[in-house]
Amino acid sequence: MIKNPFRNRTRATLAIIGIAIGIATIVALGMVTGGLQSSTQSTLKAGSAEITVTKIGSGNFGSSGGVLDESLVTDLKNTNGVKDTAGILRVNSNVSTSSGGSGFGSMGGFLVNGIDSSKLALVGIDSVNGTIFTNGSSNEIIIGKTVAQNLNKTVGSTIDIYGTEFEVTGIFESGNFIYDTGAFTSLSTLQNLTNNTGKVSYIQVKVNDNANASQVSKTIQDERPNDLSATTAVDQANRINQSLGMIDTASWAISLLAIVIGGVGVINTMIMSVFERTREIGVLKAVGWKDRRILGMILGESIILTLVAAVVGIILGIVAVEIIFKLFITSQSFEAVLTMDTLLKAFGVALLVGIVGGLYPAYRASRLAPTEALRYE
Amino acid sequence: MTEENVIEIHNLQKTYDKGKIKALNGIDLEIKKGEFISIMGPSGSGKSTLLNMIGALDRAEEGTIKVAGIDLMKTRDLSEFRSQEIGFVFQMHNLVPNLSVLENVEIPMYETRVKSEEMRRRALELLEAVGLKDKADKNPTKLSGGERQRVAIARALVNHPSIILADEPTGALDSKTGDVILNLLKSLHSKEQVTLVMVTHEPYVAEMADRILHVLDGKINNSS
Ligand SMILES: Nc1ncnc2c1ncn2[C@@H]1O[C@H](COP(=O)(O)OP(=O)(O)O)[C@@H](O)[C@H]1O
Ligand SMILES: [Mg+2]
Numbered sequence: 143m144i145k146n147p148f149r150n151r152t153r154a155t156l157a158i159i160g161i162a163i164g165i166a167t168i169v170a171l172g173m174v175t176g177g178l179q180s181s182t183q184s185t186l187k188a189g190s191a192e193i194t195v196t197k198i199g200s201g202n203f204g205s206s207g208g209v210l211d212e213s214l215v216t217d218l219k220n221t222n223g224v225k226d227t228a229g230i231l232r233v234n235s236n237v238s239t240s241s242g243g244s245g246f247g248s249m250g251g252f253l254v255n256g257i258d259s260s261k262l263a264l265v266g267i268d269s270v271n272g273t274i275f276t277n278g279s280s281n282e283i284i285i286g287k288t289v290a291q292n293l294n295k296t297v298g299s300t301i302d303i304y305g306t307e308f309e310v311t312g313i314f315e316s317g318n319f320i321y322d323t324g325a326f327t328s329l330s331t332l333q334n335l336t337n338n339t340g341k342v343s344y345i346q347v348k349v350n351d352n353a354n355a356s357q358v359s360k361t362i363q364d365e366r367p368n369d370l371s372a373t374t375a376v377d378q379a380n381r382i383n384q385s386l387g388m389i390d391t392a393s394w395a396i397s398l399l400a401i402v403i404g405g406v407g408v409i410n411t412m413i414m415s416v417f418e419r420t421r422e423i424g425v426l427k428a429v430g431w432k433d434r435r436i437l438g439m440i441l442g443e444s445i446i447l448t449l450v451a452a453v454v455g456i457i458l459g460i461v462a463v464e465i466i467f468k469l470f471i472t473s474q475s476f477e478a479v480l481t482m483d484t485l486l487k488a489f490g491v492a493l494l495v496g497i498v499g500g501l502y503p504a505y506r507a508s509r510l511a512p513t514e515a516l517r518y519e
Numbered sequence: 520m521t522e523e524n525v526i527e528i529h530n531l532q533k534t535y536d537k538g539k540i541k542a543l544n545g546i547d548l549e550i551k552k553g554e555f556i557s558i559m560g561p562s563g564s565g566k567s568t569l570l571n572m573i574g575a576l577d578r579a580e581e582g583t584i585k586v587a588g589i590d591l592m593k594t595r596d597l598s599e600f601r602s603q604e605i606g607f608v609f610q611m612h613n614l615v616p617n618l619s620v621l622e623n624v625e626i627p628m629y630e631t632r633v634k635s636e637e638m639r640r641r642a643l644e645l646l647e648a649v650g651l652k653d654k655a656d657k658n659p660t661k662l663s664g665g666e667r668q669r670v671a672i673a674r675a676l677v678n679h680p681s682i683i684l685a686d687e688p689t690g691a692l693d694s695k696t697g698d699v700i701l702n703l704l705k706s707l708h709s710k711e712q713v714t715l716v717m718v719t720h721e722p723y724v725a726e727m728a729d730r731i732l733h734v735l736d737g738k739i740n741n742s743s
Contacts, residue, residue, distance in 0.1 A: 421612050422615050422616070425609075425612070425613060425614070425615060426615070426626065427576070427598070427601075428574065428576060428601065428605075428607045428609075429601065429602060429607065429626055429627040429674065430598050430599065430600075430601040430602020430603070430605075430627055430630050430678075431598065431602075431626070431629065431630060432596070432598040432599075432630060433598070435629065435630065511577065512571075512576040512577065513568075513571050513576050513577040516571075516576070516609065
């Protein structure tokens, strides 16, 4: 019985391809949403700073130029409601690929952050495998676990940054994707090395336990409206959540489209199949099969068809996302994540298409008059 | 209804195309348990329609029909009756092409409470009786016409029915193969003590039966 939906190869294949494309889109969008979700969740880690201050007009994390004066780090600390601040200088390592990295280095290196070693908690790093770098010009560095994996580095290895050898003293896992694909070293060392003495790219601000982050952020912003831009992690998360919401809506719209188009394809496939098997259905009725069993048989075949399409679509979606990420998105942004939710949704949509598309043909088959069916050659 | 009549039909009428075609025009018929009846008559005279009425594949408009003690005019769901009391053998296209020979014999048991091992055992037993046990796992499309009819006969018997309805079972076979099928039907009829109603065009085939019925224009012609 299982083989029945595939008796007409071409028709079954066409129906499967149609539904599979819809499912693949759902899975691909789901993986992107899943990835964005897990990266926002990690930025909201407890203990880390709530507010990011950058030079106005520069990118979110100050990665696109626009440095701030280091004196601001202390100034901001004196703002009402602020518990602690940390200045961070961020540069691209431009590390050479000779170190045997698996293609990671060729993507333009990783981000090196200079920070006061006592402020690491503010960026979500509270434990290090090994030891933390010392402040000053000791040329020590701690690297994120992703960097360690990609560049094949362990504690004690050396890394060449701006022509200077750094010793890896520790490996950390902050849970924040951006940090885990980067490294931290002494602020002053990095400032000297990159001719940025007295400069930082952005400032992380941690507010007092009883203070409202949005309010503090607003205060900072209002004090230097032409100079600084302050965003809270919540703001950022909200912004990302908004785009997540949009992707989610798109995903549901595509699901709906897949249900409609796939449903029509399945109806067509199954009606043709029932039509071709009129005689066979007559025989089944003659041997005593109840209408319900015939309905169940055709409906079951329809569902098998769409579940096969779901499996094909899921594989297609994963492969497509992997390829797109490999080609266009460097590992510094974020990873695609396939969640259980996405898988359930894919199978759910397929099941729905199978039921919706199979119901009418199955009903028709169950209501065939046996004598008519048996006259049919 | 007398004790030994397995089929009792009175004034049965069946029309098609909204009354334009009178397929059965007042059939009166009684068949005893265990009888072997052959039905003859020209094409379009209503033989198949009569068989379909007995097998509860369709309903008549007028008259009464009782088969194996069941009033077919009044019973709502007749699928159980079909599976328990009737075994059909048609002229051709009896088998489901995508199922194995064994599965084809098993399908009438799907609506019963028989367990799957028992289904298999019973189906193999009947395939052995028709000499096709070694073909059990084959696809029916790989079988000859005569072999397919033997599978259909095995299937017709699988639920121990009280009546076998055979509508020109040898009509698509050459006479030699046809004779094998007839002998098989006849021997199973006596062995299983089942009532056998068979439509045929061949007078010598009809002669094998206990009684011959002639159908003409939807009526039974009693002149013979
Ligand atoms: N399902 C049907 N729809 C319309 N007409 C039918 C149907 N079944 C049988 N008939 C008609 O009823 C008459 C009797 O048919 P049938 O019982 O098949 O004859 P036979 O089997 O003796 O050749 C024929 O005129 C046939 O065309
Ligand atoms: Mg006929």
